[in-house]
């Protein structure tokens with residue numbers, strides 16, 4: 001019998017309590033989490049994004065970047081998917097999940113500031129602006145980065161577009177350009193620009209749509225002519241964590257450690273990416289370090305938990321890893337998933353209660369799934 005058939009657990013609305021969880025030290029949760037995992041057995045799968053802290057990710061059945069985790073979520077037959085990541089990742093897991101599976105985000109405050117930079121009403125307005133400017137529906141496809149709400153994924157799916165992650169953005173662009181002349185890319189202008197630039201699209205053929213501005217009565221702060229002429233229309237969104245990496249950090253780290261390789265996430269600005277030796281999703285950054293010969297050294301431009309973990313793991317193997325920016329960039333929302341919240345979510349499951357379930361509305365799910373399925377078809 002599939003584990004799916006074994007459960008029918010009510011969803012609880014209670015919050016993680018102070019006395020039994022939040023005031024207790026992190027390490028006091030280890031044994032409780034391990035015991036809950038044993039009790040839940042195969043009914044529950046725990047997914048951990050690479051930016052999670054050590055005290056959480058060590059319990060994950062699978063770790064990965066957004067693409068890899070969404071594939072695991074689509075393939076597992078566990079009843080419960082406990083997602084140690086951020087809200088849009090858990091939403092995507094729910095969209096891809098089978099009937100009866102439930103997705104849990106241990107702390108509902110684990111959002112993503114970039115995903116919040118595009119609201120569905122603004123995106124619909126942008127689309128109207130494009131059509132009013134004379135861009136025809138057959139001429140343009142909307143693409144969204146995984147870091148966006150389910151409603152925006154559905155918007156793209158319904159209009160023939162798709163979702164991409166940092167590991168397959170280029171393939172997604174190629175897929176779209178095989179079907180249309182223009183792309184509207186949501187919500188990360190940097191991933192969009194870096195991808196277009198790597199494909200040889202001139203910078204003046206990519207323009208930024210700012211949902212908060214109008215110019216001469218035109219939404220987005222761009223003229224109709226510019227909207228019509230651009231090949232890629234980039235939404236004005238960004239990741240506040242990756243924006244902290246600057247070109248001078250690359251110069252400084254090269255001066256300090258001669259021979260060091262600089263590898264960065266493509267959410268970084270173009271000026272940083274251009275100076276870097278390689279770009280990649282979190283999974284790819286890890287692979288680059290893992291496959292490098294002994295004696296290699298790397299400065300990595302991405303979230304600090306991942307960088308610190310790599311530094312620790314590879315030091316005994318003779319590889320040096322440092323952060324690109326000495327101040328270290330922390331994703332505060334990923335950090336919301338604490339061992340206490342994880343223990344709370346798991347212990348509730350053991351008691352037969354589902355807390356913090358992430359459930360995407362059925363009407364949104366249909367088209368969001370279409371956009372995600374197209375992404376899974378083009379692979380990473």
Ligand code: 13P
Nearest residue numbers: 065066067165166281282
């Ligand atoms: P990855 O898909 O590379 O893991 O990136 C997700 C993310 O949110 C990076 O900021």
Ligand code: SF4
Nearest residue numbers: 112113114239241331
């Ligand atoms: Fe969002 Fe940036 Fe955090 Fe990634 S690192 S989850 S893009 S805020």
